[in-house]
Amino acid sequence: MYRYDAVDQLIVEERVAQFxxxxxxxxxxxxxxxxxxxxxxxxxxxxxxxxxxxxxAIPYGMLSSTQLRMLARLAREYDRDYGHFxxxxxxxxxxxxxxxxxxxxxxxxxxxxxxxxxxxxxxxNTTTDHLAGVASDEIIDPRPYCxxxxxxxxxxxxxxxxxxxxxxxxxxxxxxxxxIGVHDLAFELSHDENGDVVMEVRAGGGQGRTPRxxxxxxxxxxWREMLTYTEAVLRAYNRWGRRDNKYKARIKxxxxxxxxxxxxxxVEEEWQHLKGGIAQIADEEFARIAACFxxxxxxxxxxxxxDVTALRLEHKRFDAWLRRNVVAHKRAGYAAVTLSLxxxxxxxxxxxxxxxxxxxxxxxxxxxxxxRVSHHQNLILSDVARKDLFDLxxxxxxxxxxxxxxxxxxxxxxxxxxxxxxxxxARAIPIATAIQxxxxxxxxxxxxxxxxxxxGCINSCGHHHVGHIGxxxxxxxxxxxxxxxxxxxxxxxxxxxxxxxxxxxxxxxxGFVNKLVDVYLAQRExxxxxxxxxxxxxxxxxxxxxxxxxxxxx
Amino acid sequence: MTRIVRLxxxxxxxxxxxxxxxxxxxxxxxxxGDIIVPTADWLGRADEVKARTGRTGVWIGPAEDPGALAGxxxxxxxxxxQFPKFNDGRGYSIASLLRRRYGWTGELRAxxxxxxxxxxxxxRAGFDVFAVREDRDAEVAATGLGDFSFAYQDxxxxxxxxxxxxxxxxxxAKIVRAERALTAIAAKHPDAAFATSLSAEDMxxxxxxxxxxxxxxxxxxxxxxxxxxTLGMIAETKTRYGIDIEVMHPVAEAVEAHVAxxxxxxxxxxxxxxxxxxxxxxxxxxxxxxxxxxxxxxxxRREQGATRVHLPEEEHxxxxxxxxxxxxxDWSWDDVLAYAARFDVPLNPLHARGxxxxxxxxxxxxxxxxxxxxxxxxxxxxxxxxxCGLHESAATSLESATA
Numbered sequence: 001m002y003r004y005d006a007v008d009q010l011i012v013e014e015r016v017a018q019f020x021x022x023x024x025x026x027x028x029x030x031x032x033x034x035x036x037x038x039x040x041x042x043x044x045x046x047x048x049x050x051x052x053x054x055x056x057a058i059p060y061g062m063l064s065s066t067q068l069r070m071l072a073r074l075a076r077e078y079d080r081d082y083g084h085f086x087x088x089x090x091x092x093x094x095x096x097x098x099x100x101x102x103x104x105x106x107x108x109x110x111x112x113x114x115x116x117x118x119x120x121x122x123x124x125n126t127t128t129d130h131l132a133g134v135a136s137d138e139i140i141d142p143r144p145y146c147x148x149x150x151x152x153x154x155x156x157x158x159x160x161x162x163x164x165x166x167x168x169x170x171x172x173x174x175x176x177x178x179x180i181g182v183h184d185l186a187f188e189l190s191h192d193e194n195g196d197v198v199m200e201v202r203a204g205g206g207q208g209r210t211p212r213x214x215x216x217x218x219x220x221x222x223w224r225e226m227l228t229y230t231e232a233v234l235r236a237y238n239r240w241g242r243r244d245n246k247y248k249a250r251i252k253x254x255x256x257x258x259x260x261x262x263x264x265x266x267v268e269e270e271w272q273h274l275k276g277g278i279a280q281i282a283d284e285e286f287a288r289i290a291a292c293f294x295x296x297x298x299x300x301x302x303x304x305x306x307d308v309t310a311l312r313l314e315h316k317r318f319d320a321w322l323r324r325n326v327v328a329h330k331r332a333g334y335a336a337v338t339l340s341l342x343x344x345x346x347x348x349x350x351x352x353x354x355x356x357x358x359x360x361x362x363x364x365x366x367x368x369x370x371x372r373v374s375h376h377q378n379l380i381l382s383d384v385a386r387k388d389l390f391d392l393x394x395x396x397x398x399x400x401x402x403x404x405x406x407x408x409x410x411x412x413x414x415x416x417x418x419x420x421x422x423x424x425x426a427r428a429i430p431i432a433t434a435i436q437x438x439x440x441x442x443x444x445x446x447x448x449x450x451x452x453x454x455x456g457c458i459n460s461c462g463h464h465h466v467g468h469i470g471x472x473x474x475x476x477x478x479x480x481x482x483x484x485x486x487x488x489x490x491x492x493x494x495x496x497x498x499x500x501x502x503x504x505x506x507x508x509x510x511g512f513v514n515k516l517v518d519v520y521l522a523q524r525e526x527x528x529x530x531x532x533x534x535x536x537x538x539x540x541x542x543x544x545x546x547x548x549x550x551x552x553x554x
Numbered sequence: 555m556t557r558i559v560r561l562x563x564x565x566x567x568x569x570x571x572x573x574x575x576x577x578x579x580x581x582x583x584x585x586x587g588d589i590i591v592p593t594a595d596w597l598g599r600a601d602e603v604k605a606r607t608g609r610t611g612v613w614i615g616p617a618e619d620p621g622a623l624a625g626x627x628x629x630x631x632x633x634x635x636q637f638p639k640f641n642d643g644r645g646y647s648i649a650s651l652l653r654r655r656y657g658w659t660g661e662l663r664a665x666x667x668x669x670x671x672x673x674x675x676x677x678r679a680g681f682d683v684f685a686v687r688e689d690r691d692a693e694v695a696a697t698g699l700g701d702f703s704f705a706y707q708d709x710x711x712x713x714x715x716x717x718x719x720x721x722x723x724x725x726x727a728k729i730v731r732a733e734r735a736l737t738a739i740a741a742k743h744p745d746a747a748f749a750t751s752l753s754a755e756d757m758x759x760x761x762x763x764x765x766x767x768x769x770x771x772x773x774x775x776x777x778x779x780x781x782x783x784t785l786g787m788i789a790e791t792k793t794r795y796g797i798d799i800e801v802m803h804p805v806a807e808a809v810e811a812h813v814a815x816x817x818x819x820x821x822x823x824x825x826x827x828x829x830x831x832x833x834x835x836x837x838x839x840x841x842x843x844x845x846x847x848x849x850x851x852x853x854x855r856r857e858q859g860a861t862r863v864h865l866p867e868e869e870h871x872x873x874x875x876x877x878x879x880x881x882x883x884d885w886s887w888d889d890v891l892a893y894a895a896r897f898d899v900p901l902n903p904l905h906a907r908g909x910x911x912x913x914x915x916x917x918x919x920x921x922x923x924x925x926x927x928x929x930x931x932x933x934x935x936x937x938x939x940x941x942c943g944l945h946e947s948a949a950t951s952l953e954s955a956t957a
């Protein structure tokens with residue numbers, strides 16, 4: 001993973017000093033609430049329903065065991081002994097004290113971490129495939145590009161006060177595991193006919209109250225021009241994005257208002273002044289950063305491999321775990337393993353300090369001391385030798401991470417919802433728990449891949465628009481109600497789900513989900529996943545099952 | 555009269571300002587005095603505007619196109635960009651365009667809701683004058699200009715972007731970080747002591763202490779077996795910096811007893827005897843000097859060898875129960891030499907003769923090309939044992955290593 005040099009380190013240290021001074025001036029009263037707001041937000045600090053919330057950046061989801069131990073320490077010493085991994089691969093602490101935050105950031109700086117631009121109307125933490133660098137279908141490792149974007153966007157003076165937040169994502173694999181179509185700006189990496197890296201650029205995607213799939217605005221962008229082109233996109237957005245209404249301020253509204261073609265043409269014109277300029281990526285700097293992502297000292301495939309067939313027959317749960325939580329790796333002797341943070345009870349993505357330390361230990365023992373955070377809110381050990389899988393499984397079972405449910409109906413994505421978030425209309429976590437409790441392991445296995453995503457409000461942090469089944473919390477006269485969506489997906493065939501009908505009550509949601517699953521079970525053809533069946537039969541049969549009276553009328 | 559912050563030639567000045575902003579286009583202009591008019595006036599009634607006595611600047615609003623001014627800026631005393639709210643970022647893009655697209659090199663002024671915490675970004679985007687909001691102190695606001703030493707990306711100021719100048723920036727950043735660390739250590743530990751071996755690294759640390767006039771005590775350990783060249787650095791330090799390095803000696807009886815029992819060259823015989831010799835000549839005098847202090851400093855670097863690859867910048871020295879600082883932990887040998895050349899730091903002449911790491915005369919040899927920098931220390935031993943005992947605490951890291 002990327003390692004800081006003295007410049008990176010000095011920048012985060014100066015950021016801590018700056019924020020310490022700002023916090024002091026805020027408490028002294030020389031910095032108003034309004035003036036402090038964007039400053040604290042750009043350090044990841046929200047003021048939430050019960051307490052401040054600190055969002056810590058995990059750049060493109062990469063985390064060392066040392067860093068994870070520091071997160072555990074912060075959760076223990078400054079919070080309530082747990083943290084929440086988010087759908088944007090970050091970590092949130094829900095109960096810090098405002099006056100402690102400068103000290104927390106100072107501790108984070110000692111392990112090359114920060115809360116810079118994890119919030120506020122600026123360029124946010126870049127995200128990518130949680131299997132970057134190891135995925136068997138990878139064409140180009142996107143992480144050096146992500147890191148270049150991180151550095152270029154950090155304290156970029158022109159784009160610190162954008163109309164609204166701005167999220168950038170990268171994909172370098174055949175499959176899209178980073179949901180890049182629902183980002184403000186997205187880069188898809190490939191090779192051109194000469195073997196040079198080029199990028200397809202999309203702009204104007206997003207979820208929230210106006211969900212949009214980002215249209216392609218540029219093909220074949222040479223990789224060295226990634227930053228000059230980004231500058232052109234951001235300048236157009238900074239100047240022409242709406243600032244009169246925060247609900248219409250995202251770039252997707254601008255792109256839609258003037259049309260993707262016109263937007264692309266405007267950007268292209270601006271870019272003519274920038275391409276080839278000083279923001280062009282220098283080969284030497286790219287090489288320096290790329291060297292940080294060189295593969296670790298792998299064993300040969302023969303040394304790393306072991307036949308576990310007998311163990312699979314003997315241990316049914318190990319077998320299920322291998323099928324659900326372990327995926328192929330670039331190297332035949334290795335595998336990428338998901339540590340599930342989706343056990344029934346705790347909120348999806350929550351981890352206690354002890355669990356974080358346990359995961360750090362597993363990373364040290366089995367995966368070169370590194371982990372990934374996925375936008376599915378799980379942890380991943382990306383480089384496990386196959387001969388270690390059984391030992392890892394036993395250790396993961398002991399640590400509570402071995403729920404064999406990755407991609408299944410209980411691997412639910414959910415935002416913190418009304419239990420924590422000041423913006424939420426409704427709770428998300430208890431809905432997730434109620435759904436999880438409904439399905440036995442055998443039923444889950446039978447149902448197979450099914451992504452349920454729950455947001456407590458239209459801001460869509462729980463990605464409900466792109467869930468195979470989406471659940472959205474809405475407010476009706478101060479009560480919690482929920483809308484149900486079907487047919488969304490965030491893979492290569494990215495699509496937004498359709499709302500099935502009127503909102504339903506909290507208690508009705510699990511039963512509703514059950515009925516939707518039953519439709520699938522009744523109608524599926526061999527080999528079809530829920531989303532395949534939904535694509536084939538359309539939403540009418542699902543609607544008929546859950547709103548029988550409506551279906552008759554229609 | 556309003557006070558403004560002006561940034562010129564990297565210096566910050568607070569000045570009284572003579573300009574008045576004409577807020578509305580088409581308004582009657584004062585006959586004399588310096589004014590800043592809206593673009594509509596500047597472009598629409600240029601003759602009238604230019605006929606006045608007094609200087610005239612033009613201000614542009616956040617929704618306006620700076621391209622409209624291009625080619626019409628002759629005679630403009632300044633361009634001002636208006637910020638209706640401090641969190642409205644459009645003015646930064648307008649500044650970028652004026653500086654980089656339209657080539658405006660004259661004064662670029664931020665007016666409106668201009669506050670301390672945005673000044674750093676504004677300066678980077680090309681502003682050089684800041685008309686800080688009237689209810690705020692311009693001098694306090696000006697401190698915001700110094701928030702960061704380095705910037706990753708290019709912009710309209712004269713900073714070299716780190717993404718284009720990494721090696722130079724890293725070297726400079728190491729100096730800044732070492733200066734800050736040493737200043738903080740001196741403030742936190744009034745009794746801190748620096749153990750110099752008179753090597754190049756330690757001469758660099760001495761230079762920092764002298765240049766920053768830090769009250770950090772400097773001492774060295776004269777084992778009785780040092781090279782003449784090494785001992786000569788004590789006088790060099792006095793000449794160059796006016797600093798008297800305290801010289802610690804081993805207990806004479808202990809040295810005599812050791813030599814009587816094992817001979818003058820026992821260190822070649824076994825690791826145990828070598829360590830005993832180091833113990834008498836170095837470790838005991840060091841402990842004597844450090845006794846009762848709360849912190850000590852070294853010039854150790856990670857690059858120096860197998861025993862130091864995980865060296866932290868700050869650690870707890872469990873053996874002596876005090877804090878130990880290694881402010882040059884992430885420095886390369888080239889960083890040390892570059893610093894020495896830049897600040898004219900005197901160096902032990904042995905370094906130029908192939909001795910990157912220098913200990914006692916009988917126990918140090920020159921290293922060959924490609925060898926570990928500490929390969930010449932106790933060269934007959936394995937690389938994992940090559941420490942004298944000064945740094946052999948089971949120190950626990952308080953800090954992760956920076957690369």
